Structure formats: structure tokens, C-alpha cells
Amino acid sequence: MFSQKKPNITAADRNGAGLSVLISTQIEASSAEQTRTMLQKAEFSALQSKINPHFLFNALNAISTLIRIQPDKARSLIANLADFLRYNLERDEDFIDVHSELQQVRDYTAIELARFGNKLTVDFDIDPVHIQIPCLLIQPLVENAIQHGIQPFSRPGHVFIKVKQQSDHVLISVKDTGAGIPQTVIDKLHSGAMEKNKIGLINVHQRVKLIYGHGLDIHNLKDGVEVSFKVLDRQTEAIYVESGNC
Numbered sequence: 001m002f003s004q005k006k007p008n009i010t011a012a013d014r015n016g017a018g019l020s021v022l023i024s025t026q027i028e029a030s031s032a033e034q035t036r037t038m039l040q041k042a043e044f045s046a047l048q049s050k051i052n053p054h055f056l057f058n059a060l061n062a063i064s065t066l067i068r069i070q071p072d073k074a075r076s077l078i079a080n081l082a083d084f085l086r087y088n089l090e091r092d093e094d095f096i097d098v099h100s101e102l103q104q105v106r107d108y109t110a111i112e113l114a115r116f117g118n119k120l121t122v123d124f125d126i127d128p129v130h131i132q133i134p135c136l137l138i139q140p141l142v143e144n145a146i147q148h149g150i151q152p153f154s155r156p157g158h159v160f161i162k163v164k165q166q167s168d169h170v171l172i173s174v175k176d177t178g179a180g181i182p183q184t185v186i187d188k189l190h191s192g193a194m195e196k197n198k199i200g201l202i203n204v205h206q207r208v209k210l211i212y213g214h215g216l217d218i219h220n221l222k223d224g225v226e227v228s229f230k231v232l233d234r235q236t237e238a239i240y241v242e243s244g245n246c
Contacts, residue, residue, distance in 0.1 A: 020037065023122045025142075028188050037171040044090060050245075051215075054082075055108075055111070055143070058184070059115075061078050062077065062111060065080070066114065068177045077110065077111055077114055080107040080108075080110040080111055081107070081111060083104075084111070084229070087103075088104075092215040094134065095133060096134075097131075098130070098131050098132070098172070101135055101136075102124070102126060102163070105161060105195070106124070108142065108143070109122045109142065115144075118156060119150070119155075120146065120150055121156065121159070123160050123161070123226075124162070125159050125163075126161075126162070126163045127164050127165045127169050128162060129233050130223070131170050131196065133172075137172075137208065137229075140200040140203060141201075141227050142161060142174055144174075144200050144227075145175075145178065145227075146176070148178070148179065148181075149176035149178025149179055149180070149225065150176060150177075150178045150226060152178070152179055153178060155177065157176060159174065159175070159176045159177075160174070161173075162174075162175070166230075169230045169232045171228055172229055172230075173226055173227065173228035174226070174227050175224060175226040176224045176225060178223075178224050178225070180220045181220060181225050183219060186218050189215075189216070190205075190215065201227075204216060208229045212230070212231065213231065214229075214230070215229070216229055217229065
């Protein structure tokens with residue numbers, strides 16, 4: 001009878017097997033990280049695609065009202081509206097300078113100021129910072145402040161838009177003197193149980209959380225509410241992915 005010899009497994013063989021397992025584990029981990037990044041980017045893009053300039057109808061109404069009585073003002077608003085829509089339709093970068101985002105906010109508020117007249121005042125307090133942020137983060141917060149904070153009241157309201165340099169971060173905030181946000185809504189926002197029709201606020205909250213790791217800070221005040229988020233000085237577009245549309 002023939003006896004079958006056991007293979008002679010050397011230390012080199014054992015080391016090679018261990019290295020193979022290690023490499024395989026690293027490849028799997030890398031693949032999982034790539035998959036996570038792709039899913040995160042897909043979620044980010046999906047959130048952005050939900051933001052639309054739905055105030056277009058009201059803007060056109062405001063412009064048509066002014067055409068005969070204040071034609072110069074109407075022409076100026078047409079330019080504001082064109083720039084606003086161009087910003088929404090032609091953006092091609094993930095991150096932009098905060099001042100480009102603020103120009104879009106100024107175009108938006110110019111139209112809303114024409115609509116609301118003396119009922120609305122908007123103030124900007126902007127430090128000379130040059131951070132990169134995702135587009136369409138600030139304007140939806142301003143829109144929310146006007147539509148849900150100021151519009152329901154008959155009395156005049158004030159919206160404050162601030163970009164302020166702090167010790168280790170830039171604080172971006174939108175404050176209004178309106179109705180405030182019910183605590184139940186704030187709780188639902190942070191728990192992910194917000195109703196689908198609250199798209200503007202939840203959209204920004206989710207995008208800020210995806211990128212910066214922490215969502216919106218919301219504080220009800222004696223008159224109105226302040227909504228803010230922080231951008232660390234070293235946080236740039238490298239935080240997120242390299243490609244895709246803003």
C-alpha cells in the first residue's frame with residue numbers, strides 16, 4: 001500500500017497565506033468604502049434634485065404688476081429672476097464660494113421684497129470669508145423664513161442673513177422675526193420623521209448632515225427662529241466627492 005505524504009507547509013507558506021488574507025480583507029474594505037461613497041453621492045444628488053424655484057409663478061405676477069407703474073423696477077426684477085434661474089439650471093460644480101451662493105440669495109430676496117413691499121425687510125451681515133460650500137444651502141433657509149415665518153403674519157417681518165467668522169469655523173445663519181418653528185417639527189427633523197411636504201428644511205438638514213456630520217441647529221427665539229450650521233475653516237470641497245453637479 002502507498003501512504004500519502006502530508007504536504008510540507010513551511011513558515012513562508014504560512015506567511016504567504018496570511019498576507020493573502022490581509023490583502024483580501026483590505027480589498028473588501030476598500031470596496032465597501034467605495035460603495036459607501038457612491039451611495040452617499042447618489043443620496044446627495046437626489047436631495048439636490050428636489051430643490052426647485054417654485055416661487056416662479058409669484059415672481060412673474062410681481063413683475064407683471066410693476067411693468068406699467070414701475071418699468072425700471074420690473075426690468076431689474078427680470079434680471080434678478082434670470083440670474084436666479086440661471087444659477088439653478090447651469091450650476092456645474094459640487095462646491096462654490098459662499099459669495100456666489102449669497103448672490104443667488106440676493107436675487108431671490110430682491111423678488112420677494114418686490115412682492116411683499118413694506119411687510120418684509122432683509123438684512124445681510126457678511127464677513128469677508130471665502131469658504132466653499134455646496135450650492136443651494138442658504139436660499140432654501142431664507143425661503144422657509146419668508147414663507148413660513150413672515151408671510152402668515154399681517155405685521156411686518158425681518159429676515160437676517162449672516163455669515164460670520166468664528167474662532168475655528170464660519171457660522172452661517174438665517175433668522176426671522178416670524179412665527180417660529182414648533183418643537184414637534186424640530187424633533188421630527190432630527191429624528192428623520194419629517195413630513196414629505198416640508199421639503200426645503202429637511203433637504204438642507206440632510207445635505208448639511210451628509211457633508212459636515214451635523215445637521216441644522218434650530219433655536220426658537222422670543223420673536224421668530226434662528227437656523228444655522230457651521231463650516232470648519234479647513235473644510236473644503238475635498239470633504240466630499242470629486243465629481244458631479246452642484
